[in-house]
Amino acid sequence: MRLHRALPIVVALLTLMLPAGAFAQALPNINLLRVRYNSAKTAAKPDGDLKTQIDQVDKELADATRTGRTGEQRRLFAKGLALLSGRPWSDAEDFQASLVLRTTAVVIDSSRPHTVRLEQIYGSSIALTQSLTAVATIAAPPPPSATGTPAPAPMPGTELGRFDGVSRDLRESPLAMELDFSKVPDGLQVLSVDVKQGEQVIGTATLRVALRKGLDQRLRQLETDAAAAPADVRADIRYPADYVRKINRGDVELTGFDVNAELSAAESIAGAAKGGKNPFTGKTGGFERHYVLESANEIMPYRVYVPAGYNGSRAFPLIVALHGLGANEDSFMDSYAKQVPALAEARGYIVVAPLGYRTDGFYGFSLPTDSSPADKRRVELSERDVMEVLKRMRADYKVDNARIYLLGHSMGAIGTWVIGAKYPAIWAALAPFSGLGSPATVEAMKNIPEIVVHGDADPTVSVNGSRMMVAAMKKLGVDYQYIEVPGGNHVDVVVPNLKAAFDFFDAKRKTMVSTQQQ
Numbered sequence: 097m098r099l100h101r102a103l104p105i106v107v108a109l110l111t112l113m114l115p116a117g118a119f120a121q122a123l124p125n126i127n128l129l130r131v132r133y134n135s136a137k138t139a140a141k142p143d144g145d146l147k148t149q150i151d152q153v154d155k156e157l158a159d160a161t162r163t164g165r166t167g168e169q170r171r172l173f174a175k176g177l178a179l180l181s182g183r184p185w186s187d188a189e190d191f192q193a194s195l196v197l198r199t200t201a202v203v204i205d206s207s208r209p210h211t212v213r214l215e216q217i218y219g220s221s222i223a224l225t226q227s228l229t230a231v232a233t234i235a236a237p238p239p240p241s242a243t244g245t246p247a248p249a250p251m252p253g254t255e256l257g258r259f260d261g262v263s264r265d266l267r268e269s270p271l272a273m274e275l276d277f278s279k280v281p282d283g284l285q286v287l288s289v290d291v292k293q294g295e296q297v298i299g300t301a302t303l304r305v306a307l308r309k310g311l312d313q314r315l316r317q318l319e320t321d322a323a324a325a326p327a328d329v330r331a332d333i334r335y336p337a338d339y340v341r342k343i344n345r346g347d348v349e350l351t352g353f354d355v356n357a358e359l360s361a362a363e364s365i366a367g368a369a370k371g372g373k374n375p376f377t378g379k380t381g382g383f384e385r386h387y388v389l390e391s392a393n394e395i396m397p398y399r400v401y402v403p404a405g406y407n408g409s410r411a412f413p414l415i416v417a418l419h420g421l422g423a424n425e426d427s428f429m430d431s432y433a434k435q436v437p438a439l440a441e442a443r444g445y446i447v448v449a450p451l452g453y454r455t456d457g458f459y460g461f462s463l464p465t466d467s468s469p470a471d472k473r474r475v476e477l478s479e480r481d482v483m484e485v486l487k488r489m490r491a492d493y494k495v496d497n498a499r500i501y502l503l504g505h506s507m508g509a510i511g512t513w514v515i516g517a518k519y520p521a522i523w524a525a526l527a528p529f530s531g532l533g534s535p536a537t538v539e540a541m542k543n544i545p546e547i548v549v550h551g552d553a554d555p556t557v558s559v560n561g562s563r564m565m566v567a568a569m570k571k572l573g574v575d576y577q578y579i580e581v582p583g584g585n586h587v588d589v590v591v592p593n594l595k596a597a598f599d600f601f602d603a604k605r606k607t608m609v610s611t612q613q614q
Contacts, residue, residue: 125349126166127456127463128422129173131556136180138555149179164468167218187222188298194220195266197289197303201344203355205311206277214262214271214289214301222298228262229292230271231255237286237304253288254280262291282308282356306355314359315340321366326374331386331395333366338395348454352424380404382429382437387488392453392477398485399425401437401447402493413499413524415440415601416486417449418459418508418515425451428503435594443598446493450485452511453477459504459511460518482515486522498606503527503597505590506557513565516541525604527597529590530554532561535568545575547600549593551584575604 142150153176160168174193175185194216204210233253256275263269284306291299315337322333336358342348368375380402389396406412419427428436428449440447452459457478502523504512509531516526517537525545550562569576581589
């Protein structure tokens with residue numbers, strides 16, 4: 097469902113924002129870069145000369161977005177972020193931001209050499225007067241730093257190669273480097289390539305890679321095991337291979353994917369499925385499932401929590417939980433102080449958390465910048481993934497059709513209002529946290545009770561997004577509860593109010609269940 101284009105959108109909504117200098121085969125998500133830039137503007141409140149410069153950046157960004165020049169958008173985001181952080185935008189900054197490493201794979205079987213290319217995503221303004229050299233090194237990533245503490249120093253690296261005669265235009269003539277990873281330990285590593293003019297480093301490109309000796313053989317074995325397994329667990333066994341392909345194509349980022357853990361989990365499922373068994377039958381607690389989203393021809397993950405008291409003898413209520421921008425299906429199970437599974441166990445709810453096709457799927461909501469066919473496909477498949485997962489849950493478990501609830505945070509709250517309005521016959525109640533929506537859609541949801549939570553100091557999604565929706569609910573006589581948290585920001589309002597959402601769900605059920613629920 098498309099919301100009105102005139103809706104003031106703060107493209108911000110995230111629970112896990114990619115940090116500066118994030119590494120990926122797929123470049124950092126353009127929507128997340130936009131979030132980071134807009135959040136920096138909100139925090140800096142630019143005025144005077146800085147405002148003039150940022151206004152010019154915004155003007156150029158609008159033109160680059162309109163004409164689909166994504167590389168130029170990335171340059172302008174880098175420029176804007178530099179200016180907002182107090183750094184002048186220089187030719188050196190411009191060159192640095194242009195560099196990128198690309199390869200056919202970032203999840204790599206390190207048993208054999210692999211080719212990596214040094215490229216530029218846009219033409220830089222720097223004047224290069226001497227011959228260039230590239231030096232490739234690899235090192236384990238530094239451990240994460242605690243909030244508020246200085247970032248740890250980079251780990252010492254191992255040199256993999258030195259390459260002379262580097263082109264001054266790496267768009268026209270990328271540098272292909274064949275690198276030997278065989279002596280590098282398995283696991284996550286950071287590949288860095290310093291570009292030197294003489295002895296001076298003038299730019300560095302970085303790429304996270306996941307190395308695993310024997311990877312290709314393990315993936316082939318999983319495909320063999322999947323072919324012999326029951327049909328309803330084949331996707332669970334094939335998932336690592338499918339996801340590795342998507343990472344290596346650049347469709348998704350490596351961030352958050354633990355290669356060895358995913359391989360081990362699939363191998364365990366394959367072992368348990370021998371003899372035609374479904375290892376998920378009767379399983380309770382928290383676990384991950386997978387299925388093939390036919391319209392995308394991809395395997396989608398989703399997280400499930402089944403309380404210990406479930407045995408199929410009676411129907412249980414179901415909560416569908418939608419994550420925020422940049423997060424994934426793990427968010428509501430592993431984050432938010434793990435309150436959702438704890439409350440689900442205590443109150444007797446099954447919970448399912450879909451991915452929504454991509455971490456920036458938006459569950460059927462189209463951003464003003466979603467103008468390309470690929471953008472529209474992503475949005476449509478995000479909504480479809482949610483509804484397919486719901487369909488699977490209702491087939492696999494005895495679900496109380498009068499007690500199916502939809503909950504979301506940030507981008508997930510936007511999705512809650514979009515999907516709530518599009519499929520109103522399904523939901524017994526909605527719980528959007530820190531979101532926004534179109535008041536024009538409230539009419540379609542007027543018979544669905546809602547609990548809405550937002551902080552009045554939210555710097556990411558203005559509290560006005562919820563206030564407008566609540567005002568429309570009040571006008572139409574919707575059964576709602578609104579919790580506006582004084583001083584609350586975008587994230588800290590969630591955990592303290594999850595219990596209130598479950599209390600609200602406890603008291604709400606549909607009095608009439610449509611026979612045409614989807």
